[in-house]
Amino acid sequence: MQAAVALADADGIESLSMRKLARDLGVEAMSLYYHVKSKDDILDGMIESVIDEMALPAADAEWKSALGERAESARRVLGRHPWAISMVDQRTTPTTMRHLDTVIGCLRHAGFSIAMAAHAMSLLDSYVHGFALQEASLPLDESGDIGATTEDILAQQGMTAAFPHLAEMGVELILQPGYAYGNEFAFGLRVILDGLEAAFTAEARSRA
Template sequence: MDRTPNAARRPQLNRARVLAAAVELADRTGIEALSMRGLAQELGVVPMALYKHVANKEELLDGMVEAVVGEIGPPTGGADWQAAVRGRVLAARAALLRHPWASRAIESRTRPTPAMLSHLDSVAGLFLAGGVSADLTHHAMHALGSRVWGFTQELFPAPPTDPAAQAAAEAAQAATAAQLQAMAAHFPHLAAIVAARSHDPGSVVGGGCDDAFEFEFALDVLLDGFARLHRAGWTSAH
């Protein structure tokens, strides 16, 4: 009979295993529910065992961000700078869509991690390799903002996730036509753009907007604008 204790049969705990378990747990329960105690239970160890590999929860979050940013992978070659930047940003977006909690974790970092700096450096490098000046690249990176990471702070609030609130939202959507008519009397311009929106019930943008379309539309507008400025020889001195 095998009398090996359960602890001896478990894979050896290391930093990589701790971070992988933390990412998986956050994927299932969200970043708000993540705790060192809960992670220890997930791994079948006492909480103190985690502190040999991560000093505290902030270091744990740093490592989780590193893991997600590491999924973006290296830049693809062979494309012009505009297509290369677009592909890099959409690769970042794909990574963050796999981990819905990651955007909040990235925003919460007071200092960029090495993987974050490497990603930013790679995006800047795509501009520079395409002949875009360091000056314009600097301002382009500011304009892209969080899109570099694959997410944005949207104009419209996200739809509720609570079942009761979701049901209320769906009931409200049924009255959209009447609401639009009433809105048009006081806010005609808002009513016009709401009526013209693309629809995607699963959107995280909110209000039925097509989430992927809105993100890529804004990205393409920005990239086209950067290309126009580059062709015109723009500098901030102007």
């Protein structure tokens, strides 16, 4: 599956075909069918390979730091494999199910109700996948900087007057030394985890 993942990383998931994969492996396309039933089997295996790269919490881990580490890990992994962002939730495999089950187990061990665990997973995964999609879509340079694009936009005649608030953000934030869009992830993650902690505490008090 590593060859298929490497092919998708380099050229996008649209480039993946049995013929191209066979060529990269140095075999005939038909010989692949001795190992897999269809392209769907390959896609499932690719997603399992990506999921395996993501950090998983131990069952008895402190939930807040464990989920934070998982979120940061998932974002890094999806950044390496942007083609997988739209596929992670589409394909159900033993590996994806085991990953989700482990996260639920960590939350349940910490005292989360099933409903609150579902809220936590939905909120965090939506944020991670959405942020990863934005990073893959924005015109960022290799360092994660969007400054060059911002400068080009602000240099267009009339842009500052037409969009003063965007111009203010560009000049006072984005174009300042050290700014990188990726740094926004930590802020959002902290807000979400703090909010979940408050909701979890309130739920626990209501049951006491």
